[in-house]
Amino acid sequence: MTQTIETPVVHDQARLSQEAKRVTYIGAWLDALLSIVKVTIGFMVGSAALIADGIHSLSDLVTDGFVLAAIHYGRQEPDKDHHYGHGRIETLTTLLLGSVLIFVAGAIAWSSLDRLFSGTDVNAPGAVAIVITVIALFSKEWIFRYTMRVAKRVKSKLLEANAWHSRSDALSTAVVLVALVGAQFGLGWLDAVAAIIVGLLVGKVGLDLLWESARELVDTALPEDVQDQMHDVACSVPGVDSVHDLRTRQSAGWVMVDLHVVVGPKITVSEAHEIGNEVSRRLRHEFPALTDVIFHVDPEDDAGAGDPSRLPGLPLRPEVEAALDARWYKHPVWRTLNELQLHYLEDKVSVSLIIDDAVHQPPQCLASQLKALASDIEWLGHVEVLFITRAASSSMR
Numbered sequence: 001m002t003q004t005i006e007t008p009v010v011h012d013q014a015r016l017s018q019e020a021k022r023v024t025y026i027g028a029w030l031d032a033l034l035s036i037v038k039v040t041i042g043f044m045v046g047s048a049a050l051i052a053d054g055i056h057s058l059s060d061l062v063t064d065g066f067v068l069a070a071i072h073y074g075r076q077e078p079d080k081d082h083h084y085g086h087g088r089i090e091t092l093t094t095l096l097l098g099s100v101l102i103f104v105a106g107a108i109a110w111s112s113l114d115r116l117f118s119g120t121d122v123n124a125p126g127a128v129a130i131v132i133t134v135i136a137l138f139s140k141e142w143i144f145r146y147t148m149r150v151a152k153r154v155k156s157k158l159l160e161a162n163a164w165h166s167r168s169d170a171l172s173t174a175v176v177l178v179a180l181v182g183a184q185f186g187l188g189w190l191d192a193v194a195a196i197i198v199g200l201l202v203g204k205v206g207l208d209l210l211w212e213s214a215r216e217l218v219d220t221a222l223p224e225d226v227q228d229q230m231h232d233v234a235c236s237v238p239g240v241d242s243v244h245d246l247r248t249r250q251s252a253g254w255v256m257v258d259l260h261v262v263v264g265p266k267i268t269v270s271e272a273h274e275i276g277n278e279v280s281r282r283l284r285h286e287f288p289a290l291t292d293v294i295f296h297v298d299p300e301d302d303a304g305a306g307d308p309s310r311l312p313g314l315p316l317r318p319e320v321e322a323a324l325d326a327r328w329y330k331h332p333v334w335r336t337l338n339e340l341q342l343h344y345l346e347d348k349v350s351v352s353l354i355i356d357d358a359v360h361q362p363p364q365c366l367a368s369q370l371k372a373l374a375s376d377i378e379w380l381g382h383v384e385v386l387f388i389t390r391a392a393s394s395s396m397r
Helices: 015-043 048-074 087-118 126-156 157-184 189-219 224-235 269-286 317-328 363-373 391-396
Strands: 002-006 242-251 252-262 290-298 338-344 348-356 380-388
Touching: 015 048, 015 126, 015 157, 048 087, 048 126, 048 157, 048 189, 087 157, 087 189, 126 157, 126 269, 157 189, 224 242, 224 252, 224 269, 224 380, 269 290, 290 317, 317 348, 317 363, 363 380
Parallel strands: 252 290, 348 380
Antiparallel strands: 002 290, 242 252, 338 348
């Protein structure tokens, strides 16, 4: 028995998406302003490092556009073509964002190396360039902290990645500030070195984003310690004998898990189903990032047995009843049968016959007789006979 529990997002999805868009719009306006100012001042004072930093800010603006599009489409509700939602859009956008950063990093580093080895003179940038750089540094650090707070609140890895993109810009601006101060005191070569360092920082962030998004696209599982915690939570539910085949995957900051829950072999379907529901509820409570919990209820531990759909199956009720009727139709137990319960255990079909107590023989003796009459049936397992009183029999009917 397999059941999927789709857990609703705790917070209002529309409100969270709006909050994510708002912080991204603010960052985009800031990036546009900083890129224009940095590039303009960089050309005016002849600073390759400041120009490179301005290009970095411009790349932030481009990725802000990617982020806005991904937030809009990636946070839409599931539809008939995307039953698991659109979270992979955020993952793909993060992959694209990382690629853009690596491209920008390569361009910056290449031009800066050429400038360093060509021995191009760098003039003193002046106080204006230094002040602008200081303002840009504090601005990018502020937008990083603001974006990261929102990213944690809305649980968006893409927004978190964009925040780190802003932090990389802040770090590169700090390096540029050192270079400008050095150039002001005659150390012009620091400008090219700073630009190279900026390129390396940008490339590092891009590689990290590529790695994380690629891991998500190939359904990388959660860390083993987290999986162990999930296993322990599931096993703590009353009625759960054991748990196996627990698997996890991630999508745009959300987590999906499926697992096999082993319960008593002869409990009712409804009780087993509710035990599975309780497992999903406790997992949801302990791990708020869970969006889907799929549980499969097992009457026995079949870990490592393989996919049952690829293995030979046992006969279902119509075939079982026909085979038993052909052998037991003359027996008084079969003629007074009230209920036939089937238990698929250990690759056999065990049967429990619930009959009226009018048959005056010990149940063990009756079960032995029935087993002997059907000894040619390979798939038949244990046979048991259970009596009910006449009053109980009447109430069952």
